[in-house]
Amino acid sequence: MQSSHSQFVLQIRVYLEDTDAQGVVYNASYFRFMERARTELLRARGFDHAEFRDEHNANFVLARIEARFVAPSQLSDILYVGAQVTEIRGARMTFAQSVRKHEPTGALVCEGTAEVACMDINTQKPKRFPRQLISEWV
Amino acid sequence: MQSSHSQFVLQIRVYLEDTDAQGVVYNASYFRFMERARTELLRARGFDHAEFRDEHNANFVLARIEARFVAPSQLSDILYVGAQVTEIRGARMTFAQSVRKHEPTGALVCEGTAEVACMDINTQKPKRFPRQLISEWV
Amino acid sequence: MQSSHSQFVLQIRVYLEDTDAQGVVYNASYFRFMERARTELLRARGFDHAEFRDEHNANFVLARIEARFVAPSQLSDILYVGAQVTEIRGARMTFAQSVRKHEPTGALVCEGTAEVACMDINTQKPKRFPRQLISEWV
């Protein structure tokens, strides 16, 4: 097991596409935002999804997610979407995630936990994360 | 607390819009599917979101969701998205949800639990579900 | 050049996911709806996207689209999305499309024209539609 305490925060503008007729950000939009933050956290560590796929013949696939919606956010809001790797074990990587508004330490909008699996493209079976990637996090 | 054991199942076709470059249904799409099933379950009981909003000045808002992705689904698949109310307590309604493929009792793709809150539009505070709606479920 | 005058109409329910904070269906949602109708029109003629890809090593790719938004539609509306092949020429198939609300001949919400190209997956070059498919339309 490896852990990393550095949190990555991605700034996102809320556009019309992200909202719904209740006048707030639509719930599934937060899952898109959370994945963008995970993707950028990995990119900041040198791992691009498309390159990873071509090199390792494997994909990062969401295996489990849990989110709690605490307060709404609205059109034109600036959101700060956090992603932090809390555990890597075998073929499974766990992220703590949060969405805050107006400023990086602003009001909590949503928080959750995402577990991502490394899946072999041919076998569609879990595959241990490459040692090189894990060593980045310890 | 009230409970209902009747499950509602919505049949959904997977379109290009629902998939991603990994060749499978994109994770956030399942949250859209699950909400469609909750919406149709409520409609089957006589509750339409838009009418409910106009009549009770309240919205159904997702408060918490948890989902486990078990197997992928693909373009052109027929999915069976289940929703079942398992509990109503104050301003909170809990749904058990599942996504199966090819047939209603087919392979499990995803399963989860969604908690929906009834929120007053003006105060943005939780509001007990109307007695009329609860009585539908007991 | 071949033409077909039979129109396919797909009934679609407007869900929260399709709307935006202006309280109406979000503009890009109509492009998703129009593609669903094209897909179902093709399926009704025996052509499934996934099967077509596997068999012909080619994809249907949107090459050009034009849409005029005439009236808004809202949460819970039933929409009737029409698709009609108006021309097939080489690697290009043209569809006339429309979105009406409440009933198949109801108020016009949106109308447009979509040109879809048949693209070889390996070469990423246009490829004539299979004779078999064209003959379906004449």
Place this chain on the structure above:
Amino acid sequence: MQSSHSQFVLQIRVYLEDTDAQGVVYNASYFRFMERARTELLRARGFDHAEFRDEHNANFVLARIEARFVAPSQLSDILYVGAQVTEIRGARMTFAQSVRKHEPTGALVCEGTAEVACMDINTQKPKRFPRQLISEWV
């Protein structure tokens, strides 16, 4: 009639959410991207959608769009989405739009024209753009 020749270019990263099972960016995603660029162009001129709505009781609504898809773009690509106001006439504002990849003057992915109308929220009728906004463009 007023015209402006300054083009606004928004840089966008392609995420999994934007792609489809054909391995490329899904067609409706480009309409989301084009609207983000129009929104940021307006914001750069001091007009925020949410503020505009609250102040003028009017929304910017897409009235017509036309797009030509020239080349595909893929997961992890950086796109440069251009928006330029080419005409303002009464309640109608016209934008020339383009999507290029890898660099601001890179290969053309998509180009189009969008016409946006200013709609009064209460009457749902077109409303002349505020003089203040028009004067920003001349």
